Amino acid sequence: MAKILVYNNSTNRMETYYKGEREAMPYNTNQTLLVREFRGSSGSSTLWTDRNTMRAWNSQRYIYGKPIDVGFAFRRTWEGSHGTQSQHYAGTAFDVGQRMTQSERNALYNSAVNSKVWSYVEPQTYTPTWVHFDKRYGTPACSTGGYPLISRGSRGVYVLIAQDDLNTLGYTTGGLDGIYGDKTRDAVLAYQRKAGLTADGIVGCNTWRALQNAVVGTGRTSTTID
Numbered sequence: 001m002a003k004i005l006v007y008n009n010s011t012n013r014m015e016t017y018y019k020g021e022r023e024a025m026p027y028n029t030n031q032t033l034l035v036r037e038f039r040g041s042s043g044s045s046t047l048w049t050d051r052n053t054m055r056a057w058n059s060q061r062y063i064y065g066k067p068i069d070v071g072f073a074f075r076r077t078w079e080g081s082h083g084t085q086s087q088h089y090a091g092t093a094f095d096v097g098q099r100m101t102q103s104e105r106n107a108l109y110n111s112a113v114n115s116k117v118w119s120y121v122e123p124q125t126y127t128p129t130w131v132h133f134d135k136r137y138g139t140p141a142c143s144t145g146g147y148p149l150i151s152r153g154s155r156g157v158y159v160l161i162a163q164d165d166l167n168t169l170g171y172t173t174g175g176l177d178g179i180y181g182d183k184t185r186d187a188v189l190a191y192q193r194k195a196g197l198t199a200d201g202i203v204g205c206n207t208w209r210a211l212q213n214a215v216v217g218t219g220r221t222s223t224t225i226d
């Protein structure tokens, strides 16, 4: 049984679901994305994504018209294995088609690009043996790309990443709920002071870099929460 947090982009609310590994993900239609497929190799009790990503998957699956094997999707930052500001940690990215033939992958890549349901489809030269596509939101806080700036009042998958990082580093956010409230801001301020960053309570470029560099692939700590 997995606890699944879903940011509903339409209502700006966080939703919580409890699903078995062989059940479909929330907002998924026709059982084309099971919890165990979305989880992949992640050992986390809690998973997260947002409604737009699930709807994009539904569209992609419909447009492609055939089953799509999912090799990699959700991952928590401390589990690592992707870049420092990967959308996989946001639960909004998929690496798919690892078991397809090259011509099937080409067709899938083309349908992903043409579908226009994704924010980004990785060029095939970077990922020759799979297809990566994702949803991403806002303007990257760093000019080089990555996550958007978040601050008090923000909600959604990027808030979950920051809360997860902070708890893992020992700065309690009072829960993992995707809502940037006073406790999350206080945790950000405490972290910024300790890390020698400008203490403004806002997770912008420098704070994202510091947090992600400190947490990617370090593993679950005693202060990590689900």
Ligand SMILES: [Zn+2]
Pocket (backbone or CB within 6 Å): 088, 093, 094, 095, 132, 133
């Ligand atoms: Zn990927």
